[in-house]
Amino acid sequence: xxxxxxxxxxxxxxxxxxxxxxxxxxxxxxxxxxxxxxxxxxxxxxxxxxxxxxxxxxxxxxxxxxxxxxxxxxxxxxxxxxxxxxxxxxxxxxxxxxxxxxxxxxxxxxxxxxxxxxxxxxxxxxxxxxxxxxxxxxxxxxxxxxxxxxxxxxxxxxxxxxxxxxxxxxxxxxxxxxxxxxxxxxxxxxxxxxxxxxxxxxxxxxxxxxxxxxxxxxxxxxxxxxxxxxxxxxxxxxxxxxxxxxxxxxxxxxxxxxxxxxxxxxxxxxxxxxxxxxxxxxxxxxxxxxxxxxxxxxxxxxxxxxxxxxxxxxxxxxxxxxxxxxxxxxxxxxxxxxxxxxxxxxxxxxxxxxxxxxxxxxxxxxxxxxxxxxxxxxxxxxxxxxxxxxxxxxxxxxxxxxxxxxxxxxxxxxxxxxxxxxxxxxxxxxxxxxxxxxxxxxxxxxxxxxxxxxxxxxxxxxxxxxxxxxxxxx
Ligand code: IFM
Numbered sequence: 019x020x021x022x023x024x025x026x027x028x029x030x031x032x033x034x035x036x037x038x039x040x041x042x043x044x045x046x047x048x049x050x051x052x053x054x055x056x057x058x059x060x061x062x063x064x065x066x067x068x069x070x071x072x073x074x075x076x077x078x079x080x081x082x083x084x085x086x087x088x089x090x091x092x093x094x095x096x097x098x099x100x101x102x103x104x105x106x107x108x109x110x111x112x113x114x115x116x117x118x119x120x121x122x123x124x125x126x127x128x129x130x131x132x133x134x135x136x137x138x139x140x141x142x143x144x145x146x147x148x149x150x151x152x153x154x155x156x157x158x159x160x161x162x163x164x165x166x167x168x169x170x171x172x173x174x175x176x177x178x179x180x181x182x183x184x185x186x187x188x189x190x191x192x193x194x195x196x197x198x199x200x201x202x203x204x205x206x207x208x209x210x211x212x213x214x215x216x217x218x219x220x221x222x223x224x225x226x227x228x229x230x231x232x233x234x235x236x237x238x239x240x241x242x243x244x245x246x247x248x249x250x251x252x253x254x255x256x257x258x259x260x261x262x263x264x265x266x267x268x269x270x271x272x273x274x275x276x277x278x279x280x281x282x283x284x285x286x287x288x289x290x291x292x293x294x295x296x297x298x299x300x301x302x303x304x305x306x307x308x309x310x311x312x313x314x315x316x317x318x319x320x321x322x323x324x325x326x327x328x329x330x331x332x333x334x335x336x337x338x339x340x341x342x343x344x345x346x347x348x349x350x351x352x353x354x355x356x357x358x359x360x361x362x363x364x365x366x367x368x369x370x371x372x373x374x375x376x377x378x379x380x381x382x383x384x385x386x387x388x389x390x391x392x393x394x395x396x397x398x399x400x401x402x403x404x405x406x407x408x409x410x411x412x413x414x415x416x417x418x419x420x421x422x423x424x425x426x427x428x429x430x431x432x433x434x435x436x437x438x439x440x441x442x443x444x445x446x447x448x449x450x451x452x453x454x455x456x457x458x459x460x461x462x463x464x465x466x467x468x469x470x471x472x473x474x475x476x477x478x479x480x481x482x483x484x485x486x487x488x489x490x491x492x
Pocket of ligand 1: 038041187316393440447456
């Protein structure tokens, strides 16, 4: 139970929830879809928890009507989903497959009929395998392929979808996919990771141009980043410098070119042993800096860092899965620490200050730019009780804290227009497979039955009234 003055959001604040194609759709061999890097990776022994794959996932591809009905019952005003590139353009090149586009048309229409705004993400990590075979994100051409794909999807869905995001969390695509290798495609090459980051930035710039050319003027184009809320473990110059390095590699490597048209000098200097940045061509950073309608922030947990103290092993507790390879090119002597206090089932510590701080940071850095929180939520080991109901008080408490922090940021001047809970339902949590449950709705993976948790009811109350409900006792 928390008390204090009631927290009321304005009536036009958008309450939604998010998912991503590979995490929920299943139907990986239907409608002409070909493998993405996540199909290949998850089918490679040892890459995911118990060898879990997205083959069936939540079967959202077949059950989307029921899922939209569920969203309606939750009072959601918006649903953020991603398009599977290899479902609509199987080889990553050439014409679109109508059946693939039809799925997203039907999903959008079902949402619109229910009064729910579709929010479309073009890329949430599932690169067509053929493009990876041609070099993947470390290769410049992949950015152009993305722009062509963006144009295809915009032409097909621009008449019904108004809110578009280019990329979701390019940090994960670049640094977990090509650096630590805990995500697809599982490569462990720091120079490739930095090239991938630049080509993802370029894809965002070229993709935004392609969207603007194909979409009606009312469409809004955005991007979702997962900036790090980095805290030095102590106030020593060495620890503060560790925090600076991680801020550059986690956040400014994307926000720099996207918002300001540059890579910061300290980032280039820190990584000079790994790359000479000759893959960045004249004009690239200006091209990446496209006018945006909003910047979207995904936030879960802080990063507490220090300078490594000796030549012993550097602690790599950065929350994304175990690897002997670092996802931080050039930042070899930095240790990650658990922040004090409670953690979620991911082992991620809980610090809602990070939410307000990041929103305020971007409102200062890009004055006048609207902001959305496109992901926030928590995994817990919640289970049905004897009556089959799922009580998840920890998730409600987590959401309450973080949504209060969004309210604090708004009160301090950040123009935050909406909040999307991650996730609508339990789903395939990447290398953790189905072992981590982030949903407001439980998915029984044997029967695929959906069971709304108590957090779904709590969130429904918020979405209907804009008034932050208290955390129920017990
Ligand atoms: O499940 C992921 C999502 O795909 C991207 N952001 C973080 C979530 C939780 O790890």
